[in-house]
Amino acid sequence: MVIISCKECRRKISDTAESCPHCGARQKEATKKVKEYGAITIILIAILLLRIAMNLFFTVTLQTDLERWLYGATAIIYAISFFGVFLKQKWASILVIVFAIIDLILALISGGWSGLGAGVADLTLILLGYLEYKQLSKG
Numbered sequence: 152m153v154i155i156s157c158k159e160c161r162r163k164i165s166d167t168a169e170s171c172p173h174c175g176a177r178q179k180e181a182t183k184k185v186k187e188y189g190a191i192t193i194i195l196i197a198i199l200l201l202r203i204a205m206n207l208f209f210t211v212t213l214q215t216d217l218e219r220w221l222y223g224a225t226a227i228i229y230a231i232s233f234f235g236v237f238l239k240q241k242w243a244s245i246l247v248i249v250f251a252i253i254d255l256i257l258a259l260i261s262g263g264w265s266g267l268g269a270g271v272a273d274l275t276l277i278l279l280g281y282l283e284y285k286q287l288s289k290g
Contacts, residue, residue, distance in 0.1 A: 191286060192236060195279040199233045199247065202226075202254070202272050209261075209269075218261070225254050241287045247280035 153166040159176035170177050188196075206226035210219050228250045235243020251273045258269035 189286065191279055191282050192239070195236055195247070195276070195283055196233060198272060198275055198279065199229050199236065202251075202269075202276060203229045203233065205269055205272065206254070213261075218257075221257060225250055225257075236283065239287060241284060244280045244284035244287065248277055248284070251276035251280060 154163050155166045156162070157164050157171040157174060157176055158178060160171060160174040162171065162173045164171050164173070164178070168178055203226050206222045206229065209222040210226065213219050213222065228246065232243045232246045232250070235246065255270055255273035255277070258266045258273060260266075261269075
């Protein structure tokens with residue numbers, strides 16, 4: 152429990168008080184609750200950051216313009232998804248799933264060890280995106 156100032160009368164009150172005991176002003180409306188992040192969300196955010204870094208690396212190292220464009224575009228989409236997941240939006244989970252499938256296909260086409268690592272990250276993103284979507288649908 153933390154002591155804060157009332158939004159109206161500025162007297163000292165508990166941060167858990169729904170209204171000020173002195174003036175009766177409601178406190179909870181003015182205070183936004185920070186959304187709790189579960190393990191699925193935290194892991195999803197971490198892998199999204201990893202996947203953004205991987206795609207940016209591939210954008211620099213690949214030979215053809217088409218491959219560079221595709222990996223650059225998916226890095227941008229993953230960055231948008233990252234912010235959506237951070238803000239707990241359902242659309243972000245769907246975006247993660249769709250673009251992880253596209254990225255998985257690209258990884259399988261490119262092959263090699265980097266393709267294998269990217270494929271594992273994409274499969275993980277698909278699973279976590281689905282679990283995050285289910286979790287957001289319940290609440």
